[in-house]
Amino acid sequence: MEQTLTISIQDYLKNIYELTENGESASTNALASKLNVKPASVTGMVQKLASAKPALVEYQKHQGVTLTDDGKKAALEVIRHHRLLEAWLVQTLGYSWDEVHAEAEKLEHVISEDFERRIAAAMGHPLRDPHGELIPTADLQMPLDDSTPLSSLRANQSGTVQYVKAADAELLKHFETLGLIPEAELEVTGYSPFDHNLTIKIGRKSIVLGLNITSKIYVKES
Amino acid sequence: MEQTLTISIQDYLKNIYELTENGESASTNALASKLNVKPASVTGMVQKLASAKPALVEYQKHQGVTLTDDGKKAALEVIRHHRLLEAWLVQTLGYSWDEVHAEAEKLEHVISEDFERRIAAAMGHPLRDPHGELIPTADLQMPLDDSTPLSSLRANQSGTVQYVKAADAELLKHFETLGLIPEAELEVTGYSPFDHNLTIKIGRKSIVLGLNITSKIYVKES
DNA sequence: CTTTAAATTTAGCCTTGACTAAATTTATTT
DNA sequence: AAATAAATTTAGTCAAGGCTAAATTTAAAG
Numbered sequence: 001m002e003q004t005l006t007i008s009i010q011d012y013l014k015n016i017y018e019l020t021e022n023g024e025s026a027s028t029n030a031l032a033s034k035l036n037v038k039p040a041s042v043t044g045m046v047q048k049l050a051s052a053k054p055a056l057v058e059y060q061k062h063q064g065v066t067l068t069d070d071g072k073k074a075a076l077e078v079i080r081h082h083r084l085l086e087a088w089l090v091q092t093l094g095y096s097w098d099e100v101h102a103e104a105e106k107l108e109h110v111i112s113e114d115f116e117r118r119i120a121a122a123m124g125h126p127l128r129d130p131h132g133e134l135i136p137t138a139d140l141q142m143p144l145d146d147s148t149p150l151s152s153l154r155a156n157q158s159g160t161v162q163y164v165k166a167a168d169a170e171l172l173k174h175f176e177t178l179g180l181i182p183e184a185e186l187e188v189t190g191y192s193p194f195d196h197n198l199t200i201k202i203g204r205k206s207i208v209l210g211l212n213i214t215s216k217i218y219v220k221e222s
Numbered sequence: 223m224e225q226t227l228t229i230s231i232q233d234y235l236k237n238i239y240e241l242t243e244n245g246e247s248a249s250t251n252a253l254a255s256k257l258n259v260k261p262a263s264v265t266g267m268v269q270k271l272a273s274a275k276p277a278l279v280e281y282q283k284h285q286g287v288t289l290t291d292d293g294k295k296a297a298l299e300v301i302r303h304h305r306l307l308e309a310w311l312v313q314t315l316g317y318s319w320d321e322v323h324a325e326a327e328k329l330e331h332v333i334s335e336d337f338e339r340r341i342a343a344a345m346g347h348p349l350r351d352p353h354g355e356l357i358p359t360a361d362l363q364m365p366l367d368d369s370t371p372l373s374s375l376r377a378n379q380s381g382t383v384q385y386v387k388a389a390d391a392e393l394l395k396h397f398e399t400l401g402l403i404p405e406a407e408l409e410v411t412g413y414s415p416f417d418h419n420l421t422i423k424i425g426r427k428s429i430v431l432g433l434n435i436t437s438k439i440y441v442k443e444s
Numbered sequence: 445c446t447t448t449a450a451a452t453t454t455a456g457c458c459t460t461g462a463c464t465a466a467a468t469t470t471a472t473t474t
Numbered sequence: 475a476a477a478t479a480a481a482t483t484t485a486g487t488c489a490a491g492g493c494t495a496a497a498t499t500t501a502a503a504g
Contacts, residue, residue, distance in 0.1 A: 005462090006460080006461060006462070006490095007461085007462090027481080027482085028481075028482060028483085029480095029481065029482080037461095037462075037463095038462075038463060038464085039481075039482065039483085040462090040463075040464080040465095040482080040483070040484085041461070041462055041463070042482095043482065043483055043484085044461070044462085044483095044484095045461075045462095047483095048460095048461090061469085061482080061483070062468095062469060062470065092344075093337070093340045093341065093344065095340075102334070103333075103336070103337055106332040106333070106334075107332060107333070109332075110328040110329060110331075110332055111325070111328070111329070112324070112325055112328075114321075114325070115315070115325055118315040118316070118317075119315065122314075122315065227492090228460095228490080228491060228492070229491085229492090249451080249452090250451075250453085251450095251451060251452080259491095259492075259493095260492080260493060260494085261451075261452065261453085262452080262453070262454085262492090262493075262494080262495095263491070263492055263493070264452095265453055266453095266454095266491070266492085267491075267492095269453095270490095270491090283452080283453070284451080284452060284453080284498095284499060284500065
C-alpha cells in the first residue's frame with residue numbers, strides 16, 4: 001500500500017498552468033497522471049478550487065479546467081519561486097544543473113515574499129533559470145519568449161541556446177555532454193528533409209541531431 | 223473559527239526536546255501551549271509517537287513525555303537544520319538577527335541532507351547560529367556548552383557574549399541596542415547582592431542590568 | 445483524610461484530501 | 475445510429491490530526 005502523500009493546492013495550480021500553456025484546457029486524466037493521483041481525486045480538488053471564495057479555476061463537467069486570473073497569479077507565483085530558487089541554488093551552492101529541480105520543488109512552497117525578493121535582488125533579477133526557462137516577473141507576468149525550437153532552423157542559420165526542455169536528469173546530462181547548454185552558440189550546417197535531422201556545428205565539433213532532441217532545444221536566432 | 227493548521231511530527235519532537243533539555247519530562251499542557259494546540263490533541267499525537275514503529279517518545283499516562291534515542295536524533299536533525307539555516311540566511315542574504323527565525327522555521331522541514339551539507343560546508347561548519355545557540359553536529363550530537371549565564375559573573379570578571387536567549391524580536395532588538403550580541407566583550411564592574419543587578423562595562427559605556435536580562439545572556443568567561 | 449482545583453485523558457465529531465467501485469458522459473467504430 | 479471504449483464524475487470509505495465536552499487522575503488545601 002503506497003503512502004498517499006498530499007498534494008498542495010499550489011501544485012495543482014502550477015500543473016494546471018503547465019498543461020494549459022498551449023491554450024487548451026487541462027483534462028482530469030492528464031492532471032491526475034502529472035500529480036500521481038487518481039482522476040477521481042482531481043475531480044474533487046478541482047471542484048473545490050472552482051468554488052473557492054475567489055475562484056482559482058474555471059471548471060465545467062467533462063470539459064477540463066482552466067485557471068482564472070487569480071489562479072494564474074498563484075501559479076506564476078510558485079513558478080517564480082521555483083525558477084528563482086533553481087538559479088539561486090546553482091549560483092550559491094554549486095548545485096549542478098540537473099540536481100536543483102527536486103530541492104526547488106520542496107522549497108518553492110515555503111519561502112516568504114521577503115526571501116523571494118532577497119534572492120532575486122542578490123542575483124540581479126535574472127530573466128531565466130539555469131535550464132533557460134523564463135522567470136515570471138515580480139508582478140507575476142510571464143515574459144514573452146523570443147526563442148524558437150532548434151528544429152525550426154535550417155542550414156546556414158545559427159543561434160544561441162536559450163533553454164533546454166527536459167524533465168529527467170539523464171536527458172539533461174546528455175545535453176550537457178553535447179554542449180547544448182544555455183548560452184552555447186551553434187550553427188546549422190545541414191538538414192535532412194526526410195527525417196528532419198539537423199547537422200550542427202557547436203564549438204569545434206559537428207553532430208547530427210534527431211527531432212527528439214532538436215525539438216527540445218530552444219534557441220534565439222542570430 | 224480559527225483555521226487549524228497542522229503541526230508536523232518534527233515540530234512535536236523539536237518542542238519536546240526543548241522542554242526536556244533540563245532533564246525533566248514534558249507535560250501535555252506545556253507542549254500544547256508551545257504548539258498552539260489543545261492538550262487533548264497533544265495526548266493523541268504523543269500516543270501515536272509512542273507506538274510508532276521505532277518509538278519516538280517514551281510516554282506514560284499522566285507522566286509526561288521524553289524522547290527516545292530515535293526521537294532525539296530526529297529532533298536534533300531539525301534543530302541542526304534550523305540553526306544552520308539561520309546562519310546561512312544571515313550570512314548570504316543579509317537577514318537581520320531577528321528576522322531569520324520565522325523563515326528558518328519553515329525551511330527546516332523541507333531541506334534535503336544534501337542541502338544541509340552544502341550550507342554547512344559553505345560556512346565552514348559553524349559551531350553556533352547567529353543567536354549564539356549551539357548547532358548540533360553532523361552526527362547529531364549536541365556539543366557541550368562552555369558558557370555560563372552572565373548572571374553568574376561577579377565584579378572584576380569579564381567574558382565574551384556567546385549567545386542570547388530570547389524568543390521575541392523586540393527583546394532581541396533591545397539586546398542589540400545595548401551591544402549585547404555574540405562576540406561582544408564585557409566586564410563586570412559591580413554587583414548588587416540585594417537584587418542581583420550587575421553593572422557591566424561594554425565598549426565604552428557602563429550599564430546596569432537586572433536579572434531578567436543577565437540570566438538570558440550567556441558568556442564565556444575569560 | 446476529604447474536598448476542591450488543576451491537569452490529563454477518553455470519546456466522539458469534523459474537515460481534508462486521498463482511494464475504490466459504480467454510474468454516467470463523451471468519443472470512436474462499425 | 476448503435477455498440478463499445480475511454481474518460482469523467484459520483485458516492486461512499488478511510489486515515490490524519492485537529493476540536494469539544496465529559497470523565498478521570500493527580501495535586502494541593504483545609
